[in-house]
Amino acid sequence: MEISQIKKQENIHILFWLVKDFCWSLEIKWLALFMILPTVSLAIIIFWNSRNIHSEAFHNFAVCFWILANSVWMIGEFIEVDFRMLAATLFFVGLTTLIFYYTKLYLNKI
Secondary structure, eight states: OOHHHHHHHHHHHHHHHHHHHHHHHTTOHHHHHHTHHHHHHHHHHHHHHTTTSHHHHHHHHHHHHHHHHHHHHHHHHHHTOOOHHHHHHHHHHHHHHHHHHHHHHHTTOO
16 A cells, blocks of 8 residues: 555544544543544554554554554543543553564664
8 A cells, every 4th residue: 555545544543533532521421432443443544554564554553553542541531430540551562562663673673
């Protein structure tokens, strides 16, 4: 897939993510929860479509975990259950992915 097509998907993804977080901040729970599906789905599609471009794939993989963590945190707040450790674990996976990528890049292995 061309970079320009991936960028279009990323722009739509940002829109979905902003709608989800906007609804979260206003406690429009039904819409915020509904927006998890298209937001996570599009993040996964973007990752898959960028899988042949190392720099994009690693970053998009991390974004998948970022949006999952963000969604878990939101759900926890809505149902008044502390899911912060699960969210932190998902954030950590994304962060570790990028640490691995930049370490390999620095060592000139990618």
